[in-house]
Amino acid sequence: MSFLRRRKGTDSSKSQNLRCNIVKEDEKNNLYESPRKESYNSKKWSCWDKGLTVNHPVVFVPGIVTGGLELWEGHQCAEGLFRKRLWGGSFGELYKRLEVIREASIKLTDFYMKLIPLCWAQHMSLDNETGLDPPGIRVRPVSGLVAADYFAAGYFVWAVLIANLAQIGYEEKTMYMAAYDWRLSFQNTEVRDQTLSRIKSNIELMVATNGGKKVVVIPHSMGVLYFLHFMKWVEAPPPMGGGGGSEWCAKHIKAVMNIGGPFLGVPKSVSGLFSVEARDIAIARTFAPGFLDKDVFGLQTFQHLMRMTRTWDSTMSMIPKGGETIWGGLDWSPEGSSFNSGAKTLRNNSINNTDQIPNINLANMKNVNYGRIISFGKDVAEAHSSKIERVDLLDSMKADMLANLTNCDIWIEYHDIGDHRIKAVADYKVYTAGSILDLLHFVSPKLMARGGAHFSYGIADNLDDPKYQHYKYWSNPLETKLPDAPDMEIYSMYGVGIPTERAYVYKVTTATDCSIPFQIDTSAEGGSEDSCLKGGVFSADGDETVPVLSAGLMAAKGWRGKTRFNPSGIPTYIREYSHAPPANLLEGRGTQSGAHVDIMGNFALIEDVIRVAAGATGKELGGDHVYSYIFKWAERINLQL
Amino acid sequence: MASVLRFRKLCYVESAVKCTSVGYESFEIDEKLDKKEEDVLSANNFALEINKKRKQPKRQPKEWRCLDSCCWIIGYLCTTWWLLLFFYHCLPVTLLRVPELPGPGVRLKREGLTALHPVVLVPGIVTGGLELWEGRPCADGLFRKRLWGGGSFTQIFKRPLCLLEHLSLHYETGLDPQGIRVRAVPGLVGADYFAPGYFVWAVLIENLAKIGYEGKNLHMAAYDWRLSFQNTEIRDHALTRLKSKIELMYISNGYKKVVAVPHSMGVIYFLHFLKWVETPPPMGGGGGPGWCAKHIKAVMNIGPAFLGVPKAVSNLFSAEGKDVSYIRAMAPGVFDSEILGLQTFERVMRMARTWDSIVSLLPKGGEVIWGNMDRSPEEGHVCDFSKKSHSKTSLTTNNVNNSDVKRGFLVKDLANYGRIISFGKPASVLHSSKLPTADSKEYSRTSTSENFNNFSCGEAWTEYDEMSRQSIQNVAADKAYTTTTLLDLLRFVAPKMMRRAEAHFSHGIAENLDDPKYNHYKYWSNPLETKLSDAPDMEIYCMYGVGIPTERSYVYKLSPNSRCKSIPYQIDNSVHGEDGSCLKGGVYFADGDESVPVLSAGFMCAKGWRGRTRFNPSGIATYIREYRHKPPTSLMEGRGIESGSHVDIMGNFALIEDIMRVAAGATGDEIGGDQIHSDIIKMSERINLGL
Numbered sequence A: 001m002s003f004l005r006r007r008k009g010t011d012s013s014k015s016q017n018l019r020c021n022i023v024k025e026d027e028k029n030n031l032y033e034s035p036r037k038e039s040y041n042s043k044k045w046s047c048w049d050k051g052l053t054v055n056h057p058v059v060f061v062p063g064i065v066t067g068g069l070e071l072w073e074g075h076q077c078a079e080g081l082f083r084k085r086l087w088g089g090s091f092g093e094l095y096k097r098l099e100v101i102r103e104a105s106i107k108l109t110d111f112y113m114k115l116i117p118l119c120w121a122q123h124m125s126l127d128n129e130t131g132l133d134p135p136g137i138r139v140r141p142v143s144g145l146v147a148a149d150y151f152a153a154g155y156f157v158w159a160v161l162i163a164n165l166a167q168i169g170y171e172e173k174t175m176y177m178a179a180y181d182w183r184l185s186f187q188n189t190e191v192r193d194q195t196l197s198r199i200k201s202n203i204e205l206m207v208a209t210n211g212g213k214k215v216v217v218i219p220h221s222m223g224v225l226y227f228l229h230f231m232k233w234v235e236a237p238p239p240m241g242g243g244g245g246s247e248w249c250a251k252h253i254k255a256v257m258n259i260g261g262p263f264l265g266v267p268k269s270v271s272g273l274f275s276v277e278a279r280d281i282a283i284a285r286t287f288a289p290g291f292l293d294k295d296v297f298g299l300q301t302f303q304h305l306m307r308m309t310r311t312w313d314s315t316m317s318m319i320p321k322g323g324e325t326i327w328g329g330l331d332w333s334p335e336g337s338s339f340n341s342g343a344k345t346l347r348n349n350s351i352n353n354t355d356q357i358p359n360i361n362l363a364n365m366k367n368v369n370y371g372r373i374i375s376f377g378k379d380v381a382e383a384h385s386s387k388i389e390r391v392d393l394l395d396s397m398k399a400d401m402l403a404n405l406t407n408c409d410i411w412i413e414y415h416d417i418g419d420h421r422i423k424a425v426a427d428y429k430v431y432t433a434g435s436i437l438d439l440l441h442f443v444s445p446k447l448m449a450r451g452g453a454h455f456s457y458g459i460a461d462n463l464d465d466p467k468y469q470h471y472k473y474w475s476n477p478l479e480t481k482l483p484d485a486p487d488m489e490i491y492s493m494y495g496v497g498i499p500t501e502r503a504y505v506y507k508v509t510t511a512t513d514c515s516i517p518f519q520i521d522t523s524a525e526g527g528s529e530d531s532c533l534k535g536g537v538f539s540a541d542g543d544e545t546v547p548v549l550s551a552g553l554m555a556a557k558g559w560r561g562k563t564r565f566n567p568s569g570i571p572t573y574i575r576e577y578s579h580a581p582p583a584n585l586l587e588g589r590g591t592q593s594g595a596h597v598d599i600m601g602n603f604a605l606i607e608d609v610i611r612v613a614a615g616a617t618g619k620e621l622g623g624d625h626v627y628s629y630i631f632k633w634a635e636r637i638n639l640q641l
Numbered sequence B: 001m002a003s004v005l006r007f008r009k010l011c012y013v014e015s016a017v018k019c020t021s022v023g024y025e026s027f028e029i030d031e032k033l034d035k036k037e038e039d040v041l042s043a044n045n046f047a048l049e050i051n052k053k054r055k056q057p058k059r060q061p062k063e064w065r066c067l068d069s070c071c072w073i074i075g076y077l078c079t080t081w082w083l084l085l086f087f088y089h090c091l092p093v094t095l096l097r098v099p100e101l102p103g104p105g106v107r108l109k110r111e112g113l114t115a116l117h118p119v120v121l122v123p124g125i126v127t128g129g130l131e132l133w134e135g136r137p138c139a140d141g142l143f144r145k146r147l148w149g150g151g152s153f154t155q156i157f158k159r160p161l162c163l164l165e166h167l168s169l170h171y172e173t174g175l176d177p178q179g180i181r182v183r184a185v186p187g188l189v190g191a192d193y194f195a196p197g198y199f200v201w202a203v204l205i206e207n208l209a210k211i212g213y214e215g216k217n218l219h220m221a222a223y224d225w226r227l228s229f230q231n232t233e234i235r236d237h238a239l240t241r242l243k244s245k246i247e248l249m250y251i252s253n254g255y256k257k258v259v260a261v262p263h264s265m266g267v268i269y270f271l272h273f274l275k276w277v278e279t280p281p282p283m284g285g286g287g288g289p290g291w292c293a294k295h296i297k298a299v300m301n302i303g304p305a306f307l308g309v310p311k312a313v314s315n316l317f318s319a320e321g322k323d324v325s326y327i328r329a330m331a332p333g334v335f336d337s338e339i340l341g342l343q344t345f346e347r348v349m350r351m352a353r354t355w356d357s358i359v360s361l362l363p364k365g366g367e368v369i370w371g372n373m374d375r376s377p378e379e380g381h382v383c384d385f386s387k388k389s390h391s392k393t394s395l396t397t398n399n400v401n402n403s404d405v406k407r408g409f410l411v412k413d414l415a416n417y418g419r420i421i422s423f424g425k426p427a428s429v430l431h432s433s434k435l436p437t438a439d440s441k442e443y444s445r446t447s448t449s450e451n452f453n454n455f456s457c458g459e460a461w462t463e464y465d466e467m468s469r470q471s472i473q474n475v476a477a478d479k480a481y482t483t484t485t486l487l488d489l490l491r492f493v494a495p496k497m498m499r500r501a502e503a504h505f506s507h508g509i510a511e512n513l514d515d516p517k518y519n520h521y522k523y524w525s526n527p528l529e530t531k532l533s534d535a536p537d538m539e540i541y542c543m544y545g546v547g548i549p550t551e552r553s554y555v556y557k558l559s560p561n562s563r564c565k566s567i568p569y570q571i572d573n574s575v576h577g578e579d580g581s582c583l584k585g586g587v588y589f590a591d592g593d594e595s596v597p598v599l600s601a602g603f604m605c606a607k608g609w610r611g612r613t614r615f616n617p618s619g620i621a622t623y624i625r626e627y628r629h630k631p632p633t634s635l636m637e638g639r640g641i642e643s644g645s646h647v648d649i650m651g652n653f654a655l656i657e658d659i660m661r662v663a664a665g666a667t668g669d670e671i672g673g674d675q676i677h678s679d680i681i682k683m684s685e686r687i688n689l690g691l
Helices: A002-009 A013-033 A037-041 A092-104 A109-124 A159-167 A186-193 A195-209 A222-235 A248-252 A267-275 A279-287 A298-309 A313-318 A323-327 A350-356 A359-364 A378-382 A393-398 A419-427 A435-443 A445-452 A548-558 A603-613 A630-636 B002-020 B023-033 B038-055 B061-090 B104-111 B160-167 B202-210 B229-236 B238-252 B265-278 B291-295 B310-318 B322-330 B332-336 B341-352 B366-370 B388-396 B399-409 B425-429 B446-450 B452-457 B469-477 B483-493 B495-501 B598-608 B653-663 B680-686
Strands: A058-061 A069-073 A085-087 A138-141 A150-152 A175-177 A215-219 A253-259 A372-376 A430-432 A489-496 A498-508 A518-520 A537-542 A572-578 B119-122 B130-134 B146-148 B181-184 B193-195 B218-220 B258-262 B296-302 B421-423 B539-546 B548-558 B569-571 B587-592 B621-628
Touching: A058 A195, A058 A222, A069 B202, A085 A109, A109 A298, A159 A603, A175 A195, A186 A195, A186 A222, A186 A313, A195 A215, A195 A222, A195 A248, A195 B238, A215 A222, A215 A603, A222 A248, A222 A253, A222 A313, A248 A253, A253 A603, A267 A313, A267 A372, A267 A435, A267 A498, A313 A445, A323 A430, A323 A548, A372 A378, A372 A435, A378 A498, A419 A435, A419 A498, A419 A518, A430 A435, A435 A445, A489 A537, A489 A548, A489 A603, A537 A548, A548 A572, A548 A630, A572 A603, B104 B202, B104 B653, B119 B202, B119 B238, B119 B265, B146 B160, B160 B341, B202 B218, B202 B653, B218 B238, B229 B238, B229 B265, B238 B258, B238 B265, B238 B291, B258 B265, B258 B653, B265 B291, B265 B296, B291 B296, B296 B653, B310 B341, B310 B483, B310 B548, B310 B569, B366 B483, B366 B598, B421 B425, B425 B548, B469 B483, B469 B548, B469 B569, B483 B495, B539 B587, B539 B598, B539 B653, B587 B598, B598 B621, B598 B680, B621 B653
Parallel strands: A058 A175, A058 A215, A215 A253, A253 A489, A372 A498, A489 A572, B119 B218, B119 B258, B258 B296, B296 B539, B421 B548, B539 B621
Antiparallel strands: A069 A085, A069 A138, A372 A430, A498 A518, A498 A537, B130 B146, B130 B181, B548 B569, B548 B587
């Protein structure tokens, strides 16, 4: 093992970074010479000596939104788009058509502008009842590495990692992109496309053709939950499972390297479901400005988007799990104080260090009630729970259900519920992670009924209860046991140091009938500059999308050692990467970024992945690598293990 | 659209106005219109210069007029060019696309056909895409970009030598050269389009999708078509992947057997696979004797090159043939550019000779199948290049009569198809007894001492450079070669290549198929040296186009110049037969689909495997489906919906319909059994093969 030899000389990660920085400088020079798009593509981890070679096959599991989708069958309006990307890639053909028509026919604008984006939204939507294809439309995931290497032209997702792995000899036969339709609920990908079976068969094939070397799995974002689901599915007996037997994971998987994994959900998904105001949409908007901004949908852009995203079951997989135990109640939260972006020191083994955490910071700040994921009005968000008057939601549910059906031509469930119910929602004032479920059930019963059949958000009291054999629990780490594979390793790798949405301040809009009745109260600002309340959003530490709590808790506490969630004692490692914004424009999206998607271009993370793929264990990487207070927060959480 | 019209009007008005004014002002329009058009600008500068020169001799009106009209022409050309460009960009994308005719998919869907059997597509040679995984510095920035097929070749136009270097394999091993990894593009994109707008599988895929096919029951078995078949397994595990994929599709589609649709060389690749999968490891896939019977419903071979193609001979011998000219047409920049100079062919030949797969396409079965010096199975074939009317009338008469009519036409210089290479026209026509006979095996390559070429030419590119002039002439003196002696010839002119490739392929006929030597993989892709697997329910289709003259044998000559690094032989394009003769430009043509002669495509289905034979012990049913070539009637049809040519047949609606019906569950008898237009049955009767 040549890298071991290398390690003898440099056991501190600092000197490594130093060397790598030098190389990066060289690359910058290259960039100056030829600042073309490809040059970013060819960014290589050139720190490597020749020593590392292909060892374990690698499986990528892309997350939500990043995977490409293509059209296989569509309505009249999508003629000529057969097998063209509807999502991801470059959005090419579709967007081009739009552009061309816009330029050429100014008179007809109104007609086309309405038609084409509507056509797109129509094809991207799923059936509202079943969560599967609507009749006459088949949109399928793109397969192969091209599925998620770039999200849009020049906006890499997996490309940098793939390029670096190829440097040490990986190629198509040793790399596999487990592309799946990220709009579907996890079990439905198997029902409709047999995706899970394909992944199983491909992993078996790769293990067989690479001399019995186990695979290293690298899921990202929602792919983390998807793969968790897969590991349960593959060992469960048919017809519900894949029938791989109880030793399948032990035989086939060396390590699961979760990148930015929302194990316990993301608060962002709540705002997404509640009122479509998450930043994912904002990302989409920057890529396809024509679609979303330019009055394309008229004033009803958001409603259309909401209607589309609400047909996607997968968004419900990321609703915060574990309720108040994990995410905090009305008056407490594991994070306690506000997000402090100043102190960024490496805190390995921070269980010992918890005393040293500067309490001054805590005293300075107002205690932030992160536990209240949604509150109506800023004052409510900050008041103590005893001072808040709440009207019980259930009471108002009993109230008259005669909804005044509006004439809106678009369908969202908000129009099925009456004004007074909207008022009731606002009157309840404050919602924690537990009551948020009630809220969603209240405002969109059909959606939650569909989602409830596929996902569960609780904490299991007794994991041996036979009901937990149902697939809806498989993607919730708090309601499943890890497989019996003591040699496997689980990594939680995520960025820290970026303010991440954690809780929201909402207001009721008094606008027209056909708009969404709730909005984030963007006028709510914190008092001081350090305050973590900005534009109606309370931020905590995280990677811009996933809070540290969700990404790290399972590895820090839930699965650490032999627990009831991890009966065979699979070793877990936390690898945090402190966010450093790109130093200059030429670096593109940064080689030290910690942001949710940009972290895939983080050289330190790529180094870790490559070394594990080449055969290293978590101990050899250096074990835990922690910047945040995750261990301290984990202690505050009263989770029975 | 209104605004466009308005703008166009404006342009016209403007240019009209300008035209009335003094001549040399015309360039101003262009400058106004588009400054980015560098061509326009440079042209204008040119015009300006001429104008400047012109100003001085104002007194000579005649010369003045000449120059003036020159400027006018340049100005007009630039303006029209720019206008055309402008309108091209203004047109909506939908109008630019050739309106697609509704394929049979829509109709069959209405009939109620739905996806039943999973479908595996196996692409042929040249059509599969290749992408770069590791390369030399000259290919920087092309990581995971297409080197071959698919998207645009534009990137590679800029560095043609780099392309040739990366597409070549190692001459000794037939695997990757040091430091270069070029791999097949996986998935349907691997071979749906060869170049933008030039479909290969796309039409078939689209029609299959109409009745419900999608990623989970449609698979493209992409492989690196440059390698020998067994090497695709050794390097990329391509066969193992295909096996696993078929098993997965079989299980996940409710235990429905797979319909395989190989094309061109994919046919013999798949034949190799069928043997490989049932053979025990380590040489085979270990699927066990029942694997094919369990997993495969039908093999629908499109344009099958079962017994090889004569074209491969000319390709290896002198890098000529239509494939090359076809590539040249597709990528003029690569092969005709100044960079390569006059040595294009040599470089291409050097590259092509590193590809083992081309050797797999050499004619198989020797003189028994392809004919000897004086007889060939196609004897009496009438070539009617120009007589379209004749072929039309013959369509109406029935088959037997038709061939009788042809007999009557029997021409003076009978085509000796059996002589696959002859030197000089007389050698191709004369009776064998009059030919000087010499055995090429007598030649020795001991002439290295007199090998002065090597010193003067530096690096040896092709193995021809290692041959002395004397031995080159000896080869030509031998006059005529049949398929059997041809192999000796190739062994003589390119010993290293043949040594490498013959470890992977064999071109003979088996005497005794139970001989244990036939368990070796090099025999698996030769239908005359393997038994079909024991799968009586399986069906084998031979589907190919007929009615296009197809290269069958060649007349060669020594190339005039004895320059360094030139290929010493070339096809004698000056040789033409009389009217009605099959000889044109040094090539004898026979019936076929432009690449594969009918004999090679149809013989196995017509005779070799028909019924229970020693090649087909379990009596697998075979069907011949021929499609008569009809050129596209109008431009709108693109490459034709009734084409029979080797690649274009993939867009033939009749063929697509057959495939879809079988995929949806029909058997060969249900789609109409045999459908024969050519003389294939007669030809195979003439072939004396022990069954």
